[in-house]
Amino acid sequence: MSETSMAVALNTALRDAMRADERTLVFGEDVGRLGGVFRITDGLTAEFGEERCFDTPLAESAILGTAVGMAVYGYRPVVEMQFDAFAYPAFEQLVSHVAKLRNRTRGVLGLPLTIRIPYGGGIGAVEHHSDSSEVYYMATPGLTVVTPANAADAYALLRRSIDSPDPVVFLEPKRLYWQKERVAFPVDTGPLGTAAVRRRGRDATLVAYGPSVGTALAAADAAAERGWDLEVVDLRSLMPLDDETVCASVRRTGRAVVVHEAHGFAGPGAEIAARITERCFYHLEAPVRRVTGFDVPYPAPLLEEHYLPDVGRVLDAVASLEWERVPA
Amino acid sequence: MSETSMAVALNTALRDAMRADERTLVFGEDVGRLGGVFRITDGLTAEFGEERCFDTPLAESAILGTAVGMAVYGYRPVVEMQFDAFAYPAFEQLVSHVAKLRNRTRGVLGLPLTIRIPYGGGIGAVEHHSDSSEVYYMATPGLTVVTPANAADAYALLRRSIDSPDPVVFLEPKRLYWQKERVAFPVDTGPLGTAAVRRRGRDATLVAYGPSVGTALAAADAAAERGWDLEVVDLRSLMPLDDETVCASVRRTGRAVVVHEAHGFAGPGAEIAARITERCFYHLEAPVRRVTGFDVPYPAPLLEEHYLPDVGRVLDAVASLEWERVPA
């Protein structure tokens, strides 16, 4: 088990998937010789040749639209959108075709297609390079949406996504790419659609995913000092949501805070909070709280620390969970 | 006060706005000589000339992207996207520019721009012509999102949208276009961002908008027969949401059901339910329920009646609101 990072895990997963199935293709902007602007596809062209890992013309709708045609023909495309905001030109292909083709053809043209999107902020990038766009994908039936928070999940979820007969939007938290971890590959962490409890606790549940899992864990550490024993659930899959794991936790703790970096208004946390409330209402001591990015365009780097949810905000939300109402 | 329809109301609003301010331009696909496929722009080219109401080349990103340039130059464009799903090609322009330009330029380039989108189902149309895509817009800070449920609001909200210094996504419920009503124009129904109570009731609040307001009212009628006195709130504005009106109602009734035709998962109802819960938790006798379209691609007309929320489903949700818990 050697020191690795999420970037290496993703690169390894792509390589292993291409070795395992020669129908697997990787393409997008700069993914070939350059190895991608984040080097996630590094070395793939060298190992598998230009026919299996190649640079396309610079056009995201084309990348996704041609991937549909390739998947129909029998390949298993894994495409890269260079940054979150640069997936938007492909939105029509995504919503009107990728998400719907299996349904429209009554199962005949399913699309084993993986769309990798580096997402989120915290890396000091200029505008349009830090969007947390996951809710657009969650809100589109036909898509599966997953996002890892550590290197093992990065590897395992990407392998599972590529193996899925359905289109998967695979969201890569940019700011975790280079975080060091110890993992041995290959690794499997369970089927798509399952959440993981990252920390056990009795008093309240923090629900997070991707880049915010670390924030939630840090908040749980800080909360322990104040006497709150917090559970942390890493969703891993945003569509479907693992209601079972989340609700089992909330029923035990009676309190929940959803933490994410995406905008709050009509953001992922709205669905998560609404589901928890529908399912656990009579176990809740307080309303589910949301700690999210503010509902403003992602700011320039100078102010991003004030935009991003942090431990302090999570603790404030935890503090608001009506502790005085509980018998001690 | 003569008999009219939402289509006529919208047409009248456009005409009046063009008369009131010569900077107002109307353009899009087939909006000129044809008057739009729904005839909402009927007669505008005849009255105002081809320079003020014109057909563009067939390209939605171009329609919205050029509207940005025109608004920057000082015009007030009102563009039409022919159908809900055909706004998707303009998604990048919408999210990365329209929603953000005021913020990116620190207030210098605000965009007085109205984007009209006929949306929703129930008209027996082929695929891609019945999407309820409102949550994509709600989830994008910088946009205002409104939708009328009757002819008076259609007129008044459209005039207010065109007058707004901010970009407004104006969603027109297709299936209400030809519903007959009595209204005298001009009419004003209050500022953008305010909801309207359509029916007073004591026992539970139905929250609806656009095409579902009629369903909610019909459900309230049916519920009356079962002894439930339901209040119906027509949101009119989806972003911002009028928390005050909604919560005042829910605090009185103690129960709420959100009704909409859009998908449920990460749909508009998630935000509405989450906000109500955050603000009215200790007044709620039961969790906020959602009655929505199923989380599947909009079906072919043959099955759409099974997809769309109807009175029966609303009543089922109302019935689940833990009535036995209340003292009679």
Place this chain on the structure above:
Amino acid sequence: MSVLSGYEVRDATPARPALPTELRRRLHRAMVVGRAFNRQATAFSRQGRLAVYPSSRGQEACQVGSVLAVRPTDWLFPTYRESVALLTRGIDPVEVLSLFRGDRHCGYNPRAEHTAPQCTPLATQCLHAAGLADAARMAGDPVVALAYIGDGATSEGDFHEALNYAAVRRAPVVFLVQNNQYAISVPLAKQTAARTLADKAAGYGMPGVRVDGNDVLEVYHAVREAADRARSGGGPTLVEAVTYRLEAHTNADDDSRYRPEGEAEDWADRDPVVRLEERLLAEGVLDTEAVAEVEAAATAFAAELSARFDESPRRDPMELFQHVYHQLPPHLREQAARLAAELAAAHEEE
């Protein structure tokens, strides 16, 4: 014939070897049957038996000529306008109309027919065609993709991206623009300032060919040549077929609002079915008896279709939840159970 940056734009008919008699008869029959289909489907739409029908009357030569110019194993990427193309491919006419009837999003099996679903979001299918063709090229298969698109839809970004992608990757695609002069109400002059739509090929470094779209033999030759070139590694071609939609955009459209007077009549004089028939009669490929036989067959075809349309389709509402994913995720399982319960309750009430 004019030259466009080294590529041929054919404005007039060059001399070509005549097609085999059998093929010419086949083209004729398909045109006549296609015309009968258009007539019958339009009638259905008037009778309310179809929710909507986008007729291709006047464009049958484009559709018949192109489909018969490619192999059954080549993939078609049609729009909503291509009913006659699909019929010519051999797809059951009831299945062709399934979309317009409001029955199913796609009435036929796309894999079995090598035909993508009829595509409504304009120009998007061009990318699917480019991708599938590129895949076939990579796999070393002799498969060509034939992508249909209208004049209006050439203004969409996806058209551009598809042509560029296909040209760069030498994907075996034939892009066939049926320039029927209108995008709903918008005439070509408001759609482009280019001399011709075929001129657009230059920007992608591919051959651009312009043919008389009301001459089925012309269309056949152009598509055949383009498909042959694509199959042998020569990359994509843009074919512009100049034609005219003789009916309104769909039955819901009112074309009197936008057509100049007399225009449709002028084009009716160049009716592709009539032209072909006259020519084949003159050339002795057909005689009046043969023509009568084909007419009778077309009439019988329409009558049979009409009879089959008497049965209204019925679908199990539970189909809503099928094929959204390869298996139902938990929240859809819940929703499906809810619908099933509703249906059971309704059934009990009956």
Place this chain on the structure above:
Amino acid sequence: MSVLSGYEVRDATPARPALPTELRRRLHRAMVVGRAFNRQATAFSRQGRLAVYPSSRGQEACQVGSVLAVRPTDWLFPTYRESVALLTRGIDPVEVLSLFRGDRHCGYNPRAEHTAPQCTPLATQCLHAAGLADAARMAGDPVVALAYIGDGATSEGDFHEALNYAAVRRAPVVFLVQNNQYAISVPLAKQTAARTLADKAAGYGMPGVRVDGNDVLEVYHAVREAADRARSGGGPTLVEAVTYRLEAHTNADDDSRYRPEGEAEDWADRDPVVRLEERLLAEGVLDTEAVAEVEAAATAFAAELSARFDESPRRDPMELFQHVYHQLPPHLREQAARLAAELAAAHEEE
């Protein structure tokens, strides 16, 4: 000179009257200052004083020549690469770098400078340019829009839609493609199969002009002619300026991964600043003293910029909520209050 469907594609320099001496000196000075700016900004990026810098070293002729060819009241629509163009327009260099410093999305006042914000989503700015130009045309104002775009971004759908829209509506736009041979790592050959990027003009029915982008006089002439034509109602033009980016895509890029050996050196021999200087010296427009004076001015300019960069910007975090809407909607008022409370608490702790 070659002919493209009736339009001129200039591959060689035609004879033209020489530009006034004063203008040639001005072009020279702007090029030298632009070069100094590129050098200084790259240094900032190495020092960590800029988050990122996309250098245009090697492309100064394109940027200087084009900006000086239009009027200050004409609008520029730059990408991230156009720092030297903005500087040449007269925008404060600190404001030009605001975006790359991580300070503000747009450091300058776009309305005062008639310059849109530096645009990152590729090709999208072409539509803004087309719309603004069309608006100016409708208003009867003599205003032209100059839209910058890279070779790679011509593959995007928005490029196509913008050119088509502008041509159909005869909007006064000059589309200037700086063909610097690469889109990050992807060379032109993988971007298009067209003979030239100027060939794309044919598909829109607009003139396509190809010039040596390392010759500032060529660029000036081409853009000036195109702008004059646009202003007088002649519609848009596509200008391809063939050039080379001498540095990596940005300081974060590693161009050794994708450049063939020797290529950059070959292009460095055609350095646009050196070429202009040699030419103007040979023509007697400049003498060595004048050159030295300009060099000194550029050095002073860079030093001053560096000094001004010592001060780090500080912004009030409450700016987050400004200008999202013309007035704060209720939910943002709540969020702003929350942030204000946090800041006040943090302040107390201090």
